Amino acid sequence: MINSKMYELGTKKSTIRTIFEFGRKRAMEVGEDNIFDFSLGNPNVPTPKFVKDAIVDILETLPPSKVHGYTVAPGNPRVREILAKSLSDKFSTNLEGKNLFLTAGAAAAITISFKALAEDQDEFVTFAPYFPEYKVFVESVGAKLIVIPAQTSDWQIDFDKFESSLNSHTKAVIINSPNNPSGAIYSRETLEKLAEILKKKSSEFGHPIFIISDEPYREIAYDLEVPYVPQIYSDTLVCYSYSKSFSLPGERIGYIIVPDEIADFEKIYGAIAGAARVLTHVNAPSLWQLVIARCAGKPSDISTYERNGKILYEGLISAGFECVKPQGAFYLFPKALESDDEAFCERAKKFDLLLVPGKDFGCPGYFRAAYCIKTETIERSIPKFKLLAEEYLK
Amino acid sequence: MINSKMYELGTKKSTIRTIFEFGRKRAMEVGEDNIFDFSLGNPNVPTPKFVKDAIVDILETLPPSKVHGYTVAPGNPRVREILAKSLSDKFSTNLEGKNLFLTAGAAAAITISFKALAEDQDEFVTFAPYFPEYKVFVESVGAKLIVIPAQTSDWQIDFDKFESSLNSHTKAVIINSPNNPSGAIYSRETLEKLAEILKKKSSEFGHPIFIISDEPYREIAYDLEVPYVPQIYSDTLVCYSYSKSFSLPGERIGYIIVPDEIADFEKIYGAIAGAARVLTHVNAPSLWQLVIARCAGKPSDISTYERNGKILYEGLISAGFECVKPQGAFYLFPKALESDDEAFCERAKKFDLLLVPGKDFGCPGYFRAAYCIKTETIERSIPKFKLLAEEYLK
Numbered sequence: 182m183i184n185s186k187m188y189e190l191g192t193k194k195s196t197i198r199t200i201f202e203f204g205r206k207r208a209m210e211v212g213e214d215n216i217f218d219f220s221l222g223n224p225n226v227p228t229p230k231f232v233k234d235a236i237v238d239i240l241e242t243l244p245p246s247k248v249h250g251y252t253v254a255p256g257n258p259r260v261r262e263i264l265a266k267s268l269s270d271k272f273s274t275n276l277e278g279k280n281l282f283l284t285a286g287a288a289a290a291i292t293i294s295f296k297a298l299a300e301d302q303d304e305f306v307t308f309a310p311y312f313p314e315y316k317v318f319v320e321s322v323g324a325k326l327i328v329i330p331a332q333t334s335d336w337q338i339d340f341d342k343f344e345s346s347l348n349s350h351t352k353a354v355i356i357n358s359p360n361n362p363s364g365a366i367y368s369r370e371t372l373e374k375l376a377e378i379l380k381k382k383s384s385e386f387g388h389p390i391f392i393i394s395d396e397p398y399r400e401i402a403y404d405l406e407v408p409y410v411p412q413i414y415s416d417t418l419v420c421y422s423y424s425k426s427f428s429l430p431g432e433r434i435g436y437i438i439v440p441d442e443i444a445d446f447e448k449i450y451g452a453i454a455g456a457a458r459v460l461t462h463v464n465a466p467s468l469w470q471l472v473i474a475r476c477a478g479k480p481s482d483i484s485t486y487e488r489n490g491k492i493l494y495e496g497l498i499s500a501g502f503e504c505v506k507p508q509g510a511f512y513l514f515p516k517a518l519e520s521d522d523e524a525f526c527e528r529a530k531k532f533d534l535l536l537v538p539g540k541d542f543g544c545p546g547y548f549r550a551a552y553c554i555k556t557e558t559i560e561r562s563i564p565k566f567k568l569l570a571e572e573y574l575k
Numbered sequence: 576m577i578n579s580k581m582y583e584l585g586t587k588k589s590t591i592r593t594i595f596e597f598g599r600k601r602a603m604e605v606g607e608d609n610i611f612d613f614s615l616g617n618p619n620v621p622t623p624k625f626v627k628d629a630i631v632d633i634l635e636t637l638p639p640s641k642v643h644g645y646t647v648a649p650g651n652p653r654v655r656e657i658l659a660k661s662l663s664d665k666f667s668t669n670l671e672g673k674n675l676f677l678t679a680g681a682a683a684a685i686t687i688s689f690k691a692l693a694e695d696q697d698e699f700v701t702f703a704p705y706f707p708e709y710k711v712f713v714e715s716v717g718a719k720l721i722v723i724p725a726q727t728s729d730w731q732i733d734f735d736k737f738e739s740s741l742n743s744h745t746k747a748v749i750i751n752s753p754n755n756p757s758g759a760i761y762s763r764e765t766l767e768k769l770a771e772i773l774k775k776k777s778s779e780f781g782h783p784i785f786i787i788s789d790e791p792y793r794e795i796a797y798d799l800e801v802p803y804v805p806q807i808y809s810d811t812l813v814c815y816s817y818s819k820s821f822s823l824p825g826e827r828i829g830y831i832i833v834p835d836e837i838a839d840f841e842k843i844y845g846a847i848a849g850a851a852r853v854l855t856h857v858n859a860p861s862l863w864q865l866v867i868a869r870c871a872g873k874p875s876d877i878s879t880y881e882r883n884g885k886i887l888y889e890g891l892i893s894a895g896f897e898c899v900k901p902q903g904a905f906y907l908f909p910k911a912l913e914s915d916d917e918a919f920c921e922r923a924k925k926f927d928l929l930l931v932p933g934k935d936f937g938c939p940g941y942f943r944a945a946y947c948i949k950t951e952t953i954e955r956s957i958p959k960f961k962l963l964a965e966e967y968l969k
Binding site: 182183184185186187188189190191192223225227228232233236237240244245246248249250251252285286288289292293296297298299300317318321388389428429430431432433444445448449450451452453454455456457458459460461462463464466467468469470 | 576577578579580581582583584585586617619621622626627630631634638639640642643644645646679680682683686687690691692693694711712715782783822823824825826827838839842843844845846847848849850851852853854855856857858860861862863864
C-alpha cells in the first residue's frame, strides 16, 4: 500500500538518536548536570549577532516581494555574485555567480550532486569513518556506496586500498574534511596524492572521476590549512553549508561550487538544476539567501570548540585513551578500550557518558565524542572517563 | 558522464519561463507600462506585516539555538500542536501535532507524499487542466501520471472518463482546488461524487486509492466554500503551502496533514518521514516554523485578487471571450479565439498581451491569464483584449 523502503528509512531509529533519547530520559532521573551527552553533532556556539542584525536590516530596508519572493532556481544572481567574490578572495580563485548553485544546506547539496551525476551501475567511493547518511543518499539516487577502510593511525587515506577499489563504474569520490567523525583534516599532501590517482584512473577509464567535497566544517579548523580542493583537482564539486559555521542547522542554507575548470561545466550545472528540481528544492530559502550575502566573509567563532577539543583530548589521553589530536570539526574519535565498540559504549553509560560506537561510521573499535557541548560539562566528564578506563584495568 | 535525464530537466525552458523572458526583453523596448504580462503565478500582494512582526519578535525573545537549531524531521512539536489546533478550529476536526508533517512548501509536500506511497507500476491520476510539474514529480518517484481530460463547461470532473481510468495500479488521485490554472473550486457535490467512486473502486481493488489534495490556493477563494477533503474522504493527504496565502513563495514552508482516519496512519506517516529524508528535506526551515505558528489562523488579504479577477473577467466577457467566472486562486482560463491556443497566444503578443497556452496544462484550446499583477495594468489591458478579439472578427 505504501513504499516499504520509505517506511523503513523513516522509522528505523539511528543509533545516535537512540542514545540521545536515552540521555533525555536518564537526565530526568539523575538531573541534567549528571549526564555527559557526547552523542549529537548540534552546534552549541550561539548564532553570531551579525546574522540577526542582517535579518532585521533586510526586513527594514527591502520590500517583502524582494525578500520572500521566488528566486531563480540556482539562487538570487546578486547573492551568488557576492558569495563568489568573497570565496574568490579567500581562495585566490576566479569564481563568478554562475559557478554557484544555492541549496537547502549540505545534505541537499551533496544529494543534488549525486543525483546530477549518477547513471546506472555507478559507484561512489568514500573513506571510513564516514557520515552514515552518505549511504542513504547515494542509494537513493540508484548508485552504490563503496567504503574504503580507515587509516586509523592518522585518519588520512589508505591509498593502496583506495586505488584498488576504483573501476570503470566509479563516478565520484566523496571526501569530508574536516571530518565527521574523526575530527581530522586532509593535508595538502593527501589531497595531491588523491588527485594524482584520480587523474591517472580518469584517463585509464576514459571518463572523469569527480571529487564531491562535503565541507560543512570547513571553517572549524584549528591550526591546519583546509585546502581549496578545486585548485588541486579540477573535477571537484564543493558542497557547503552554513549550519556549523554560523550555527544555522535548522535553516537549511548552503551551496554547491561548480568550478569553470570542471569537465563540461555546462552539462554538470544543468544536471544540478534538474536534480534540485526533482528533489523539490524549488529555491534555497529566499530570506536566508540575502542573509548569507550580507554575512559573506564574516568569521566563525571557533574558540569554544577549540577549547573544548583541547580539554577533552588532554583528559582522554591522561585517562589512557589513544586518540588523534583534534584538528577541526567538533568531534574526537578515540580508540575504544575493547574491540567491541558497542559493548564499550554500553559500558560507558554506567558513568552516564553517552558516546557513539564507531561501527555506525564504518569504523568499529572506535567511538565518537561530539564536543559541541558546555565546556564545564566536558571538564566534569574527565573523572568519569578515568573511572571508565579503570574498569578495563581491573 | 552525467545523468542526462537530470540535464534535460534542468535545462529545458518551460513555456511560461520563455514567455516571461520575452516580456522582460520587450519591456526594455516599449517600456514596463506597455507590457501586459499575465504569465507568472507569483503573488503580488505584499507579505502581511504580521509576518515581519513575528520574525522580529522571535529574534528578540528566543535564544538563537531555539530559533535556528535542527528540529525533529516532522517539525517543532509545539509548532505542530499550534497549527493542528488552529486547523481543527477552522475545519471542526480533531487534528493533533502528530497529524502534521512540516515541509519546505507544497512542491515538497506533494512529492514527499508521492514518494511515500509510490510502488512499482503505480499510477497517479489527475484532471486537466493541471499544474505541469505534477508530471515531473510523479515520474521522478517512478510512477506514471494519468491525465483525465477537462470538463470545460465548469472545470469540475468528468466522472465517466475518470471512473474508466481507474485500475488496480491506481495509487492516488491528485486534486488541486482552487485550481491552477482554471481558477475553479471543486464543489462539495463534486468531492462527494469523487469520494463515492473512490470508495467503490478501493473496495473493488482491495486497497485504498488515496486523494492527495494540493491546496496552496486554499485561502484564495472568493465566495464559494473550499471543503476540507478528509471529512469527505478519509484516505486523504492534504498538502499546503504558505507561498500564496502569506506571499512567501521563496521561503518554502508548508505542511502535509495525515488524518487519523487514513488507512494505516502509522505506516503512511513513517513513509512520509523516509521520503522527506531521501529528498533531503532534513527539516522545514526552522525560523519559518516558528513564524507560521505565530501567524496561525491569521487572515490572507485576498481583496486585490478578487478585484483583479472581477475586472479581468468582465473585460474579457465584454470583449467576447468565453470564460468561467473567477472562483479562487488568481487565474482565469478562458477559451482561446482559435482552436490552436499556441497560435492564439502568439497573436496576443502583437498587443503585448502575454498569455500561457492551455496546452501546457493539458488543456489545448484555452489560455491562462494570471491576474496577480497591478490592478491598473489589468484595467489598461482590456482595450488590448478587445483589439485582439476584433482581429478574429475580420
